[in-house]
Amino acid sequence: MTLSVKIRQTFEDFALNIDFEAPDGLTALFGASGSGKTTVVNAVAGLSRPDEAKISVGARVLSDTQSRVWVPPHRREIGYIFQEGRLFPHMSVRKNLLYGRALARDRSDEITLDRVVEMLGLGDLLVRRSAYLSGGEKQRVAIGRALLARPNMILADEPLAALDEARKAEIMPYFELLRDEFSVPILYVSHSIAEVARLATTVVALEKGKVSRVGSAGAVLSDPEFTPAGVRAVGAVLEAKVREHHRDGLTELDAGGTALFLPKLAHKVGRTVRVRIAAHDVILSRDAPKGLSALNILSGKIAAVRAGDGPGAIVSIDTNAGRVLARVTRRSVQTMGLAEGQAIHAVVKSVAVAPEDVGR
């Protein structure tokens, strides 16, 4: 099912004019704060009514200001995961989980309480009062609660933003599960490039109330022109298969025939994972490097060199493993004579790739 969204709204200080489609999988609505992300999700949920809107899921129209269609939120069959969890404090975890289930029209047995409890590891929490849960626990319950309402679409508004790094790492795999195990389109609002790189199948980038870019996560993030969070956040996403876990603590991946060595991953052999390689962690070499401590050497051709306003430049390299971005100085570009079409070797230190940069 495809979610299609068209919204126009004028605020005092800026105007929102947005048009995009979110196919199955996880669509990340990505942009800085104030770019209008939350307004979009709330309009999809029916929690706000924009001046002009046309929103539909599959063939079902949820909002259409032109033909005066407006489905109230409780009939939209959505599952909304909020930043702050928003669990009902007067209910136990179990009652929170079942709140939407009793009201769902579709009560087929595919998503049962037992399955959700097992998937999210909520067994020990069921009888607890939701007011006494930690942030990570609350978010796990919120995911389960949304899922048990049997939604046609899941909305998540910065669900990890209120959590510390350790909790984020704990919750992120559950969104991967949602994306991979349930055939429900997910609209996921985030301003974190790491989250988007790891979770998104489609990226819709918003800038000042407008859609600046739409595409697969790989394509959007590997675009050197796309620097919404500053040059420091630039990095390409590669897809690779887990080939072997070595005894010395490294995991070997197969990225389009090239071997990649990363610090040990928890993923099973044969699984496909996504690896985000930050542009500033990549070193370039014109000759095949020798006597280097770095384990990963990706050979390819320079697709583009883009110099920024500062001392840096971003070089896009097409390799067997996919597109890699490297951030180097303009001085290096000059002294090495880097130009489009040249053969080049991209060097990545294994330990530079943090576990948070790997998802599946």
Added chain:
Amino acid sequence: MMDWLGPEEWQAVALSLKVAFWAVLATLPLGILTAFAMVRWRFAGRDLLNVIIHLPLVLPPVVTGYLLLLTFGTQGAVGQALQKVGIVFAFHWTGAALAAAIMAFPLFVRAVRLSLEAVDPKLEQAASTLGASKPRIFITVTLPLILPGILAGAVLAFAKSMGEFGATITFVSNIPGQTRTLPSAVYAFLQVPGGETSAMRLVIVSIVIACAALVLSEVLARRVSRRVGKS
């Protein structure tokens, strides 16, 4: 207690309990609705309604009683209309209950308003995204969360109803067995020579009931807030 209190005294206590019970019962739904409207709805005349609700709190009770007499008395427009359908307030215990309810109303509404303002509307939004209609949200989310406020307000309203004197005596007079509530009885006993012992016994009863109400509300509030997860 029946032996300790004389028949007249017992009558006054029983009547006061009855009046207070019905006054609180009538206040509950109306007061919750009013508080909800004041906090969540924006409508024309909201400020005016607010003033009218609070008037009995600031007006001399005698004035409130007189206004009630003018409206609901045998000569009053509303009183006459209601009389045709068999509802009588004038010089009847129901009039005492009405006076008590009107006097207790602002106290109750204030208590409920305070707790409603503390309920995060985001929780209600979350309930709506989970498929709950507005009435269902109110019953399953809002109401349980404002229960401590409702209880506190009800106890206040009960205490106020037990002690209401000025509006009651002006509106429905001081008829033994009909409108002579506990405070009216204390007043009446103090008007006759030798009535001090009876008055004193009723004063003791008043103090006991007031203390019992306070303790009960404390216990209930504590139990509820534990359930709601604040504490």
